[in-house]
Each structure stands twice: as C-alpha cells, then as structure tokens.
Amino acid sequence: xxxxxxxxxxxxxxxxxxxxxxxxxxxxxxxxxxxxxxxxxxxxxxxxxxxxxxxxxxxxxxxxxxxxxxxxxxxxxxxxxxxxxxxxxxxxxxxxxxxxxxxxxxxxxxxxxxxxxxxxxxxxxxxxxxxxxxxxxxxxxxxxxxxxxxxxxxxxxxxxxxxxxxxxxxxxxxxxxxxxxxxxxxxxxxxxxxxxxxxxxxxxxxxxxxxxxxxxxxxxxxxxxxxxxxxxxxxxxxxxxxxxxxxxxxxxxxxxxxxxxxxxxxxxxxxxxxxxxxxxxxxxxxxxxxxxxxxxxxxxxxxxxxxxxxxxxxxxxxxxxxxxxxxxxxxxxxxxxxxxxxxxxxxxxxxxxxxxxxxxxxxxxxxxxxxxxxxxxxxxxxxxxxxxxxxxxxxxxxxxxxxxxxxxxxxxxxxxxxxxxxxxxxxxxxxxxxxxxxxxxxxxxxxxx
Numbered sequence: 077x078x079x080x081x082x083x084x085x086x087x088x089x090x091x092x093x094x095x096x097x098x099x100x101x102x103x104x105x106x107x108x109x110x111x112x113x114x115x116x117x118x119x120x121x122x123x124x125x126x127x128x129x130x131x132x133x134x135x136x137x138x139x140x141x142x143x144x145x146x147x148x149x150x151x152x153x154x155x156x157x158x159x160x161x162x163x164x165x166x167x168x169x170x171x172x173x174x175x176x177x178x179x180x181x182x183x184x185x186x187x188x189x190x191x192x193x194x195x196x197x198x199x200x201x202x203x204x205x206x207x208x209x210x211x212x213x214x215x216x217x218x219x220x221x222x223x224x225x226x227x228x229x230x231x232x233x234x235x236x237x238x239x240x241x242x243x244x245x246x247x248x249x250x251x252x253x254x255x256x257x258x259x260x261x262x263x264x265x266x267x268x269x270x271x272x273x274x275x276x277x278x279x280x281x282x283x284x285x286x287x288x289x290x291x292x293x294x295x296x297x298x299x300x301x302x303x304x305x306x307x308x309x310x311x312x313x314x315x316x317x318x319x320x321x322x323x324x325x326x327x328x329x330x331x332x333x334x335x336x337x338x339x340x341x342x343x344x345x346x347x348x349x350x351x352x353x354x355x356x357x358x359x360x361x362x363x364x365x366x367x368x369x370x371x372x373x374x375x376x377x378x379x380x381x382x383x384x385x386x387x388x389x390x391x392x393x394x395x396x397x398x399x400x401x402x403x404x405x406x407x408x409x410x411x412x413x414x415x416x417x418x419x420x421x422x423x424x425x426x427x428x429x430x431x432x433x434x435x436x437x438x439x440x441x442x443x444x445x446x447x448x449x450x451x452x453x454x455x456x457x458x459x460x461x462x463x464x465x466x467x468x469x470x471x472x473x474x475x476x477x478x479x480x481x482x483x484x485x486x487x488x489x490x491x492x493x494x495x496x497x498x499x500x501x502x503x504x505x506x507x508x509x510x511x512x513x514x515x516x517x518x519x520x521x522x523x524x525x
Contacts, residue, residue, distance in 0.1 A: 092224075105119060105121055105123070105124070105475045106121070106124070109121050110473070110500070110503060112499065112503070117473070118473070119473040119474065119475055120473060120474045120475070120500060120503050120504040120507055121475045121493075121504075122474065122475065122476055122492055122493050122494075122496060122500070122501060122504035122505075122508075123475040123476040123477040123490075123491060123492075123493055124475075124477075124493060125275065125348065125437070125438045125439055125491075125493055125495075126351065126353055126438070126493070126495065127309070127348065127349075127351045127405065127409070127438055127495045128351075128495060128496045128497060128500070129405070129408045129409065129412055129495050129496075129497075130351050130401070130404070130405045130408065131351040133351075133401060133404070134350055134351045134352060134391075134401070137391060137394070137397060137401070138387055138390075138391065141390050141391070141394070143386050143387055143390040144383060144386060144387075147382070147386075148382040148383045148385075148386045149382065149383075150382065151382075152382045152385065155187070155372075155375040155376045155378065155379035155380070156185045156186055156187075156372055156375055157184060157185065157186030157359065157380065157385065158385050158386075158389070159181070160385075160389045161186060161385045161388055161389040161392075162181035162182070162184045162186070162359075163181045164388070164389045164392035164393050165181070165184055165186075165344075165359055165388075165392060166179045166180065166181040166184060167392070167395075168392045168398070169326075169344065169361070171395070172307070172308060172402075173304070173307060173324040173326055173327060174324065174327045175324065175326035175327055176326065176327055176328060176329050176330070176331060177326070177331075177337075179326070179361060183361055183362060183363055183368070184359050184360070184361055185359065185360045185362075185368055185371055185372065185375065186357060186358070186359045186360075186380050186385070187357075187358055187359075187360070187375060187378040187379075187380055188356040188357065188358070188378050188379060188380045188381065188384075189345065189347070189356045189357065189358045189378075190303065190305060190343050190344075190345045190347070190358030191217050191220075191221045191358070192358065192377075192378035193343055193358050193359075193360050193371075193378070194217070194218065194221030194222050194301075194343075195221050195222070195224075195225055195226065195378070196371045196374050196375065196378065197222065197267075197301065197341070197360075197371070198221065198222035198223065198225065198226030198227075198228045199225065199226045199370075199374060200367065200370035200371060200374075201228075201266050201267055201299055201367075202226070202228050202264075202266035202267070204226070204227035204228070205227065205228075205229060205263070205264075206228050206229065206263070206264050206265070206266045207228065207229045207230075207231040207257050207263040207264065207265040207266065208222055208228050208229070208230060208231065208265065208266060208267045208268070208269060209231050209233055209250060209253065209254065209265060209267070209268040209269065209298070210230050210231065210232050210233065210269055210483060211232070211233055211235065211241050211270075211271070211274070211483075212232045212233060212234045212235060212483045212484060212485045213276055213277070213441070213479060213482040213483050213484045213485075213489065214230075214232070214269070214271065214275075214482055214483045215271050215275040215276070215303070215482070216477060216481050216482050218230065218269055218271075218303075219483070222269075228266070229263060230483070231253060231254075231257045231263065231265060232253075232483045233249050233250050233253040234249065234253070234485050235249055235485075236485075237430075238277065238428055238430065238441075238485075239279075239428075239430035239431050239432070241274075242274075242279060242281055242282065242285055242320070242430070242432065243285060244282075244284045244285045244287070244288040245288070246285065246288070246289075247288050247289060247291075247292040250268065250289075250292055251292070254296060265296070265298060266298065266299060267298055267299035267300070267301055268289070268292075268293055268298050268299070268300055268301070269301045269303060270286075270289060270300065270301070270302045270303065270325070271303045271305075272286075272302055272303070272304055272307075272322070272323075272324075272325070273304075273306040273307070273309070273310060273322055273436030273437050274436070274437070275303075275305075275306065275437055275439070275491075276437070276439050276441050276477070276482055276491040277428060277430070277434070277441050278434040278435065278436050278437040278439055278440060278441070279319070279320065279430060279432060279433075279434060279435065279436060280310060280319075280320045280321060280322045280323065280435070280436055281320070281323070282320050282323070283323045283327075283328060286323060286325055286328055287328060287334055290325075290328065290331065290334040290335045290340070291334050291335070293335055293339060294334060294335035294336065294339070297339075298339070299339050299340075299341065300325070300335070300339060300340050300341070301341050301342075301343065302324070302325040302340070302341070302342045302343070303343045304322075304324055304325070304342055304343065304344050305343065305344060305345055305347065305348045305349070305358075306348050306349065306436055306437045306438075307322055307324065307344065307349065308349040308402050308405070308406075309348055309349050309405065309406070309409060309436060309437055309438065310322045310406065310435055310436040311406045311407070311409035311410035311413065311435060311436070312406065312407070312410045312435075313410050313413060313414070313433065313434070313435050314414070315414070315417070315433065316429070316432065316433020316434065316435055318432065318433065319432050319433035319434070319435035320432050320435075322436065324342070325340060325342060326340075326342060326361070337363050338362070338363055338364040338367075339364070340362075340363075341360060341361065341362040341364070341367070342360070342361040342362070343358060343359070343360055343361075344358070344359055344361070345357055345358035345359060346388055346391075348437075348438070349402065349405070350391065350401075351405075352388075355384045355387060355388060356380065356381065356384055357380050357384050357385065357388050409438070409495060412494050412495055412496075412498075412501070413434070413440070413494055415494070415498060415501065416440065416492070416494035416501055416505075417440070419501065419502065419505050420440070420442065420492075420505065423505065423509050425442055425443070425444070425505075425508075426442070426443045427440040427441055427442045427443060427492070428440075428441040428442075428443065428489075438493050438494065438495035439491045439492060439493045439494065439495075440491075440492045440494060441489055441490075441491060441492075442476070442489070442490050442491075442492045443488065443489060444465065444488050444489070444490055444512070445486070445487070445488030445489070446488075447465055447488070447512050447515045447516070448461035448462050448465055448487050448488040449461045449464065449465075449515065449518075449519060457487070458486065458487035458488065459480055459487050461487060461488075462478055462479065462480055462487035462488055463478075463480075465478075465488070465511075465515070466478050468511045468514065468515060469507075469508065469511050471511070472507045472508070472510055472511040473507060474504050474507035474508050474511065476490040476491060476492055476493075476508070477490060477491040478490055479491075
C-alpha cells in the first residue's frame with residue numbers, strides 16, 4: 077500500500093488500512109479448501125467454527141420447503157426483523173431456552189449477524205475509550221466487534237486455572253481486573269460479556285456462577301451481555317458424564333432479584349446451532365426500550381436480507397424437524413468430539429478439559445506450548461514464538477485459531493475445531509503433526525549444536 081494511497085484517506089481510514097484486516101487473514105484459509113479429489117493441495121481449515129456434520133441436512137430442509145417468492149426481494153418490514161421471524165424466534169427460544177419470563181417478540185431485534193450487533197452495542201452502551209470485561213480466553217471477534225468502530229477497549233480477565241472462571245468465586249478475578257482498569261488505567265468499564273457455552277473452552281456456566289456474575293454486574297452497574305450462540309450445541313460425552321448442562325441467563329429464576337433486567341442482554345443466531353453462518357442473521361433480546369431504540373437508530377447499516385429472514389422463519393416454524401435435527405446434531409457432535417480426542421491423544425497433543433469436562437460447541441482448546449520456540453533473550457514472552465508456529469502451520473497448509481487473537485493468557489494455546497468430516501479432521505492432524513515434528517527436529521538440532 078503506497079503512501080500516496082493512504083494520504084487520500086482520513087485519519088480513521090489510514091488507521092484501518094494500516095491495521096489488521098480480515099480479508100488479508102482469511103483469503104488463504106477460506107478460499108478453495110482441501111478436498112482429497114478436487115483440491116488435494118488446498119488448506120485444511122480446522123480453526124473456523126462451523127458444523128459441517130449437519131450442514132447438508134439443513135440445506136436439504138431448506139430446499140424441500142421451497143419458501144421463496146417475489147416478496148423476499150423487496151425491502152421488507154425494516155432493518156430489525158420481520159414480525160414473522162421475531163415470532164418464530166421467540167417461540168423457539170421459549171421452547172428451548174426455558175426463560176423464567178417468556179420472551180416477547182417485540183423485545184427481539186435482528187441484524188445481519190451477531191458481530192454487527194456487537195458493533196451496535198459498542199456504539200450505544202459506551203463511549204470511545206470505555207472498557208468491556210472479557211474472559212481469558214474469549215471469542216476472537218468480541219474485541220473487534222466492540223472496538224474496531226466504537227473504540228471500546230477490551231479488558232481481559234485472567235483465571236488461574238482456566239476452569240476457575242466457571243466457579244461462583246470467579247467474581248474475585250473480575251473485581252480485581254475491574255479495579256485495576258479504573259485505578260491504574262483510568263478506564264470506565266461499561267459491560268461484561270459472557271459466552272455461554274464458552275468459546276473456545278467448550279463448557280457451560282453453572283447456574284450458581286451465573287447468579288454470582290449477575291450480582292457482580294448489578295453491584296458495579298455493568299451491563300451483562302450473554303452470547304448464547306452455541307446454546308443447542310451441548311452434546312453427550314462418555315468421558316465427561318457430569319459435565320455442566322446449558323442454562324440460559326434468561327432461565328435464572330427471579331433474575332430481577334439479582335439485577336435490573338434492563339441490564340441483561342442476550343444474543344443468538346442461526347450460524348452455529350443451525351449450521352448457517354452464510355445466512356447472515358443474529359438477534360438481540362433485551363427488555364431495555366432505550367437500548368432497542370438506540371440500536372434501531374443504527375440498524376439500517378446492518379439490515380438482514382429478506383431471503384435470509386424468510387428461510388430462517390420457515391426453518392424455525394417446522395418444530396418437529398427442528399427438534400429432531402437438534403437431537404441428531406448433538407449426537408454427532410459427541411461422536412466427532414470423541415473421534416478428535418482419540419486422534420489427538422495418539423499423537424501426544426493435550427487439551428483443556430477442566431474439572432467438569434468439555435461438552436459444548438465445536439472445538440477443543442489444545443495445548444501446543446511445547447512447540448513454541450523462544451529466542452532465549454530477556455523479555456521474550458513467547459508470543460513471537462506463537463506467531464512463528466502459525467507461520468509453520470501455514471507452510472503445511474493447516475489452520476487453527478491462535479491463542480493471542482483470542483486473549484489467551486499465555487502463548488501456545490489454539491482452538492481446534494472437530495465438527496468437520498472425519499477425513500478433514502484426520503488430514504488436519506496429519507499436517508499439524510508434520511509441522512510439530514519439523515519444529516522438534518529443529519529444536520533438537522539446535523541443542524546438539
């Protein structure tokens with residue numbers, strides 16, 4: 077990018093053009109992925125969280141319903157979701173999230189994905205420079221969703237051990253981090269984001285911990301944003317029969333006794349549980365009328381497509397199919413998780429299981445710290461070694477999501493996605509092992525001098 081090009085931009089444009097760019101990062105990963113027959117030289121993507129185990133079943137359901145007509149081509153009812161879609165989603169959530177107070181369709185706002193909703197929440201819940209509490213690690217897009225345009229600052233909360241964040245006493249870590257942000261950095265914190273089930277740890281929060289976090293947010297006047305995008309992707313596992321089941325924040329009994337409900341906001345969408353990341357739809361549930369109005373004021377920039385809305389409503393309205401589909405999806409996720417764990421165990425790669433066990437989402441938090449090469453100099457914190465490890469993976473054409481982008485406390489942790497066809501998972505691990513063996517050979521050679 078030439079200086080003459082950047083000089084034609086405003087200051088914001090220069091900053092955006094000079095910073096990290098999703099197009100640069102994703103092109104090699106998402107374009108023309110590996111297939112043993114049609115593209116054997118393609119990259120193996122075991123880092124993007126998509127459920128390929130069920131995607132054909134969703135596609136077939138959509139094809140069979142033949143839901144499209146000419147009305148889907150006009151502007152529809154506005155950039156907040158049609159009444160039909162909001163009714164269908166409210167009914168779905170009332171049946172599956174078990175809210176203590178039934179969900180009113182009028183409290184739902186749709187946009188073209190959950191990340192655009194985070195962008196809007198960043199614009200209306202805080203001012204530039206305000207902070208938002210995130211767990212370490214966290215979903216990769218939280219920081220950019222709230223910070224790239226709205227300029228809210230991520231404040232990462234460390235937990236030692238990682239499983240501590242699922243304990244009711246974890247609020248002590250939140251409190252310490254909140255105090256440091258205020259007293260040391262002068263940051264006013266406005267909200268806390270909870271990802272439940274957790275991405276990338278693959279665990280659910282116990283109701284006792286949810287209540288403790290509600291009380292913490294109430295005491296400090298913080299908004300609680302609960303991202304529940306993996307709510308229906310909690311699977312059975314023989315290795316962790318006592319793993320915590322999913323409890324929506326909306327299912328907490330007498331929620332109003334712990335916090336003003338206007339400070340609790342829930343996000344959901346069809347990209348994960350319904351394998352429809354390409355169907356750009358996400359929704360926000362909030363009883364806060366002022367927040368809904370503020371979001372609606374900017375929602376025209378995040379208008380969900382008419383075709384997407386009709387297809388989504390049609391799918392959600394077929395409750396018999398939905399119930400059967402979700403049950404089949406959970407079973408397949410459980411099998412796929414066990415398959416991936418078996419392969420990883422064979423090659424000596426460990427993952428974060430925690431004290432309760434992994435039972436949700438599409439991923440494992442794998443430990444590759446042994447292969448992060450440090451240069452031995454004072455001040456080397458290992459992040460450069462993680463970056464080099466990512467580059468070695470790229471050379472072998474295999475992709476996992478690196479820990480630094482997810483707010484990991486230390487380098488060498490990666491998100492490994494197992495919800496792919498078995499041949500893809502097997503090929504991905506094969507390439508990963510080749511990469512790691514090459515690194516170990518280099519390390520041994522350097523030691524031998």
